[in-house]
Amino acid sequence: MIGIGEKGACFKLILNCDTQYMKRVLLKTERISSYAKFPLNLSVIKNFKELILHPNVTYIVGENGMGKSTLLEGIAIGLGFNPEGGTLNYNFSSYDSHSNLDEYLRIAKGPYKPDNSFFFRAETFYNVASYVEDLDRIPKAGPKIVDSFGGRSLHEQSHGESFFAAFMHRFEGNGLYILDEPEAALSPIRQMSLLSRIHELVNQGCQFIISTHSPIIMAYPAAKIIQLTEEGMEETRLEDTDHYAVMKQFFDNRGRLLYHLFE
Numbered sequence: 296m297i298g299i300g301e302k303g304a305c306f307k308l309i310l311n312c313d314t315q316y317m318k319r320v321l322l323k324t325e326r327i328s329s330y331a332k333f334p335l336n337l338s339v340i341k342n343f344k345e346l347i348l349h350p351n352v353t354y355i356v357g358e359n360g361m362g363k364s365t366l367l368e369g370i371a372i373g374l375g376f377n378p379e380g381g382t383l384n385y386n387f388s389s390y391d392s393h394s395n396l397d398e399y400l401r402i403a404k405g406p407y408k409p410d411n412s413f414f415f416r417a418e419t420f421y422n423v424a425s426y427v428e429d430l431d432r433i434p435k436a437g438p439k440i441v442d443s444f445g446g447r448s449l450h451e452q453s454h455g456e457s458f459f460a461a462f463m464h465r466f467e468g469n470g471l472y473i474l475d476e477p478e479a480a481l482s483p484i485r486q487m488s489l490l491s492r493i494h495e496l497v498n499q500g501c502q503f504i505i506s507t508h509s510p511i512i513m514a515y516p517a518a519k520i521i522q523l524t525e526e527g528m529e530e531t532r533l534e535d536t537d538h539y540a541v542m543k544q545f546f547d548n549r550g551r552l553l554y555h556l557f558e
Contacts, residue, residue: 315350315405316471316502320370323399334369334394337362342527348504349519351497355506356513356536357523363506366523367475368416369396370504376414376473380423383412387429389422409502411470415461417479424449424457454480462492468499478509486511510539 322343330341339362355363372378377385378393416423427449431439441448445464449457458480466472478486486509493503493515507513513520514533522531533539545552 315348316407316409317348317370317374317402317504318405319348319403320346321401321403323401326399334362334365334396335399337365338525339366339523339528340396340399344528346521346528347519348502349517350502352493352503352505352515352518354513354515354518354520355504355523356508356520356538358537361523361525363523364416364418364475365394365396367473367504367506368393369400370402371414371473372397373400373402374412374471374473376412379419380414380416381426382414385423385426387422387426389419389425409469409471411467413461413465413470413472415458415472415474415477417458417476420458420461421450455482455485459485459488462489466492466496466501468496468501470496470501472496472501472503474503474505474507476506476508478507478512483511490515508538510536510542513538 322340327335330336334340339357355366357363368378372393375383377387378391379385379387379389381387427440427444431441439446443465444457445460447460449460452460458477462477477489481489489512497503505512510533513536520531520533520536521528522536
């Protein structure tokens with residue numbers, strides 16, 4: 296598939312439909328007796344629709360409190376990931392704060408298994424870095440785990456550099472990657488670099504599910520954008536997201552907006 300940019304430039308997009316690792320997420324309504332308590336009281340759960348995932352990139356977006364991270368966390372735990380992030384083999388807990396949403400989600404997988412996988416959570420990546428260092432202190436034969444992140448201690452890099460070390464070195468082809476707010480420590484230039492890396496990995500047979508507030512990161516062509524609101528979830532376009540509209544309004548007429556904000 297060939298994509299056309301705003302200025303007519305062409306770029307290659309590959310839809311890896313035959314190797315889609317996750318196809319859809321459904322709610323086990325038969326297990327729910329009440330929606331009164333968290334996380335079942337979230338609007339996205341009370342108004343849950345079948346979440347059909349794009350074979351390449353699916354974005355989950357929405358305002359704070361809409362349940363984006365909780366939904367991604369539930370999906371990740373349902374797949375066997377550690378709640379704080381990492382690979383399927385990571386087994387640690389710094390603070391047990393995850394919800395039990397995974398117990399109510401039914402995940403439909405594709406016919407193939409990914410060769411690689413990673414659950415990236417911006418808010419707990421420090422804990423992942425500490426876990427990697429703890430494991431590497433244990434004498435063992437073979438390479439250190441940090442080598443799969445580029446060989447340099449994640450704690451000896453800036454927040455953004457350590458994020459990017461995971462994206463560039465730990466993420467490989469034929470992988471399933473769940474990213475929760477990866478833009479948290481990334482400059483706009485780095486966010487665009489992440490888009491480039493996502494494109495590179497998509498063309499190597501990868502599938503991404505990404506929760507983000509960044510209009511830059513959610514700009515990947517031909518992706519599916521699911522916006523969470525008080526009414527539930529709906530598919531939308533980048534230009535119709537609240538994030539894009541607010542940023543465009545700010546930069547198109549910054550003075551007027553600041554006037555009303557400060558009045």
